[in-house]
Amino acid sequence: MERENENERHHKSVQQIQHPLHEEQPLVLVAEQHNEGLKAYCGGCGKLLSAPYFTCIHCNYHLHK
Numbered sequence: 001m002e003r004e005n006e007n008e009r010h011h012k013s014v015q016q017i018q019h020p021l022h023e024e025q026p027l028v029l030v031a032e033q034h035n036e037g038l039k040a041y042c043g044g045c046g047k048l049l050s051a052p053y054f055t056c057i058h059c060n061y062h063l064h065k
Contacts (some may be wrong), residue, residue: 008051014028014029015028015029016028016029016057017029017054019054019063021043021044021063022043022056022061022063024056024058024059025054025057025058025059027054027055027056027061027063028053028054028055028056028057029052029054029065030051030053030054030055031051031052032051032052033050033051040053041052041062042062042063042064043062044060044063044064045056045064045065047064049062049064052065053065
């Protein structure tokens with residue numbers, strides 16, 4: 001039971017947004033880039049991203065913050 005409360009608090013602390021360019025699912029903030037070899041491109045402008053940016057964990061869609 002304690003574990004569920006911990007997970008729920010963590011989930012609520014993660015910054016999410018709804019964006020008109022990606023209305024299907026929320027976008028989650030990626031504050032720090034942990035894998036420098038991973039290349040992600042903005043779905044809005046097409047430019048290479050670096051943290052912080054927003055991402056859809058369901059379909060790999062990304063947007064500049």
